[in-house]
Amino acid sequence: MQAELEKLLILQDRDQKIRQIGIEIRTLPQQRKNLEAQLAATAASLESLKQRARQLEVERKKLELDVGTRQSSISRLKTQQYETRKNDEFQAMGHEIERYEKEIVQLEDQELELMEQADKLRAEIATAEKTAAAGRDSVSRQLADLDEKTKTLQTQLEELKNERVQLSQNIDEEVRERYERLFASKGDAAVVAVEHGVCTGCHMKVTTATAVHAKSGNEIVSCEQCGRILYVAESPATRKDRPRLAGARSYKAKFYTLKRNSMTSPSFTT
Numbered sequence: 001m002q003a004e005l006e007k008l009l010i011l012q013d014r015d016q017k018i019r020q021i022g023i024e025i026r027t028l029p030q031q032r033k034n035l036e037a038q039l040a041a042t043a044a045s046l047e048s049l050k051q052r053a054r055q056l057e058v059e060r061k062k063l064e065l066d067v068g069t070r071q072s073s074i075s076r077l078k079t080q081q082y083e084t085r086k087n088d089e090f091q092a093m094g095h096e097i098e099r100y101e102k103e104i105v106q107l108e109d110q111e112l113e114l115m116e117q118a119d120k121l122r123a124e125i126a127t128a129e130k131t132a133a134a135g136r137d138s139v140s141r142q143l144a145d146l147d148e149k150t151k152t153l154q155t156q157l158e159e160l161k162n163e164r165v166q167l168s169q170n171i172d173e174e175v176r177e178r179y180e181r182l183f184a185s186k187g188d189a190a191v192v193a194v195e196h197g198v199c200t201g202c203h204m205k206v207t208t209a210t211a212v213h214a215k216s217g218n219e220i221v222s223c224e225q226c227g228r229i230l231y232v233a234e235s236p237a238t239r240k241d242r243p244r245l246a247g248a249r250s251y252k253a254k255f256y257t258l259k260r261n262s263m264t265s266p267s268f269t270t
C-alpha cells in the first residue's frame with residue numbers, strides 16, 4: 001500500500017501542476033484584453049488632443065474669414081467715401097469704417113489667443129505621441145511575451161498530461177478512481193499528511209486508530225472528517241537513508257518503508 005501511496009502523491013503533484021497551469025492559461029485572455037484596452041485608451045486620448053487641434057484651426061479660420069469680410073467692407077466704404085459729396089454720408093461711412101476696424105482688432109486678438117492655444121496643444125500632442133509610441137512598444141513586447149508564455153504553458157500542460165497518463169497506468173484502478181473523485185471534489189489535495197495527529201487537509205484531529213493505521217502504511221486510510229487519503233511523513237532522521245524517489249521533489253516528506261498490504265483492508269472504503 002505504501003508504494004501505491006507514493007505513486008498517488010506523484011500523480012497528485014502532477015495533477016496540482018496541471019490545475020495550476022490551467023488556471024494560469026485561463027487568465028491569459030484577460031491579460032491580453034487589458035493590454036489592448038491600455039493601447040486603445042492611449043490612442044483615444046491622443047486622438048482627442050488632435051481633434052481639439054483641428055477644432056481650434058477651424059475656429060481660427062472662421063475668425064480670419066470674419067476679418068477678411070470686414071476688410072472688404074472697409075475698402076468698399078473707403079471707395080464710397082471718395083465718391084460721395086455729402087459730408088454727413090462721408091462721416092457716417094467714417095464711423096462704420098471705425099466700427100469695422102475695432103471689430104478687426106478684437107477678432108485678431110481672438111485669433112492670436114487661438115494660435116497660442118494651438119501652440120500649446122501642438123507641444124502636448126508631440127509629448128503624447130512619444131508616450132503613445134513608447135506605450136505601443138511596451139504593449140507589443142508584453143503581447144509577444146504573453147504569446148511566448150501561452151506556448152510554454154501549453155507545452156508544459158501537454159507534457160504533464162502525457163506523464164499523468166503514464167503514471168496513472170501504474171496505479172491500482174480502484175485506488176486511482178477513489179483518488180480522482182477526491183481530487184476533483186476537494187479542490188486542493190486528495191492525499192494529505194497527518195501531522196501531530198491532525199489531518200492537514202481539514203485541520204481536524206484524526207482518531208488514534210486512524211493515525212496508527214496511517215502510520216503503518218499498510219492500508220489506505222481516510223480522514224473521518226473530510227475523507228481525504230492520509231499518509232504519515234517520515235521523520236527527517238530516517239529520510240536521508242532512503243534513495244530519493246523519482247519525481248518526488250515536491251514532497252514535503254517521504255514515507256516509512258512498510259510492507260505491502262492487500263487492497264481490501266477494512267479501512268479502505270469510500
Ligand SMILES: [Zn+2]
Pocket residue numbers: 199200201202203204223224225226227228
Ligand atoms: Zn481531514
